[in-house]
Amino acid sequence: MNANSPAQASDEPGTERLEKAVRAAETALIEYEIAVETFRVEVENFSRLHHQRLGPVYARLDELDARIAEAIAARTGDPEDIRRADEKRGAVLPMPKVEELFFGWIDSTGMLPEAQAMLNEQPVSPPSRVRPGEEARRAYRDLVRKAHPDLAQDEAERERREAFLVRVNKAYADGDAPALAALAEEWEAGPLPGPVAELLRGEELYARLEWLAQRKEMLARTAAELEESAIGAMLKLAPDDPDALLEEIAEQLLGQVAERERELARLSEQEQGEQA
Incomplete structure (x- = not known):
């Protein structure tokens, strides 16, 4: 009988236990991959929805910051205030000639999310929700x-x-x-999958376990990168309802917009009072 035949393999000491260990490791790895992939999808969806829904609010905040800085600079004439106002306005202005050449692909913040999605062969239309x-x-x-x-x-x-x-x-x-x-x-x-051999040789089982361990380490690195990213860190603040987090951020940003608008109105009133 061939030494590598299934019948002989079943007589190898500890082979049955190795077989069970491999099956358990495979199951655990698949569950871990599912967890990592679902989190990756949520990170990506949150990023795209965040830009889609809150991008205009961020743009409004930038515009208000620039106008406030310009009002302060006009009032004081201080070189540092003027420099700060120019800097704030520069962050709002589009990149000259670039947006005209790449209309619909690039704006003053860089490549638009939809363009990135197309280049990465991801869905072009934004998701309806984070999770x-x-x-x-x-x-x-x-x-x-x-x-x-x-x-x-x-x-x-x-x-x-x-x-x-x-x-x-x-x-x-x-x-x-x-x-x-x-x-x-x-x-x-x-x-259906092809027939499965009754038992693998001990050497093959050990090699399989080693490969599964390496795959687990790679997934762990991917998971750590996702968790340490800015969006991943935000999602960890609301693990049960990430979609509600977007609404909370939007509410906070709108509050900041109202605060900036009041500040701009106050500066405008001061200027009018000084001119009167």
Whole structure:
């Protein structure tokens, strides 16, 4: 009998325990990948919605700051106040000739989110909310658990699963529950995975565990980068309802706008009083 045959492999000491350890590690890794990917989608969606909904408010704040600085500079004539006013106005003015050449792609803050989305092959239309609905979340988790490439037994099956999950990830990023439901039906109707060997040799199992550990380290680095980003840090402030956080930020910004407008009105009244 061949020394590498399944029957012989089943007699190797500890092989059954290794097999269970590999299966447990695979399951844990898939769950971790799901958690990292769902957080990545929320970070991306929050960033795009933040720019879409609050960009005009930030622009209004910048304009008010420039006008306040200009009013102070006109009143004092101080060189430092004039320099500060020029600096504030420069932050508001568009980049000369650049916006004309790249209309719809670039503004004074850099590349627009929709242009970035197209270059990265992401959905062009902004998402409706930061966190996809619960139905979409359940469907996404179930599909990833069933179709994850790490469960493939050969390279062709892995490639099929990877291509399928690209579509799953896009539907989830869009919060498209009907598309996820259609993908679930497609997966159930598709070809079944090839037969699984009864047991792998001990050397193969150890190699598999090592690969899973390396994959886990890579995901941990990705998760840390997401959590340490500005948007990730903001999301951690409202883990249960990130969409409500946008409304809270908008309310705070509108309060700042009202405060700036009152300050500008006060300066204008002072100037008129001094001229009278």
